[in-house]
Amino acid sequence: MKENLSQxxxxxxxxxxxxxxxxxxxxxLTAAEKVTILMGTALFAAIVMxxxxxxxxxxxxxxxxxxxxxxxxALAYLTVAGIEIVVVLIIYLLRKQLIFxxxxxxxxxxxxxxxxxxx
Numbered sequence: 001m002k003e004n005l006s007q008x009x010x011x012x013x014x015x016x017x018x019x020x021x022x023x024x025x026x027x028x029l030t031a032a033e034k035v036t037i038l039m040g041t042a043l044f045a046a047i048v049m050x051x052x053x054x055x056x057x058x059x060x061x062x063x064x065x066x067x068x069x070x071x072x073x074a075l076a077y078l079t080v081a082g083i084e085i086v087v088v089l090i091i092y093l094l095r096k097q098l099i100f101x102x103x104x105x106x107x108x109x110x111x112x113x114x115x116x117x118x119x
Contacts, residue, residue: 034110041106060084 060080067076091098 037110038107 063083064076064080067079071079
């Protein structure tokens, strides 16, 4: 009886170690997946911003060209600069709603994902 109980305890201990190793491996794979998704999203956002910058510059210069038709050139550039300052100020004032909240929501959904939990 003692030998049988001792053998069962050894078997349970061995299976527990195997289970812990598998859990650690699963955690590593899950962490790697989430870091990959996070880095991919950050890279995509950076590429989109870099591609959008020349478009924004061209649009601002075309706005200056439109304003040149109704006002002097210097005033057209000042007007567009003023519009750009107002837009930057609005983005700065609403940075929590426009930038921080969506990023934190994305990271929270990525880290605390209930659908990927295994049983």
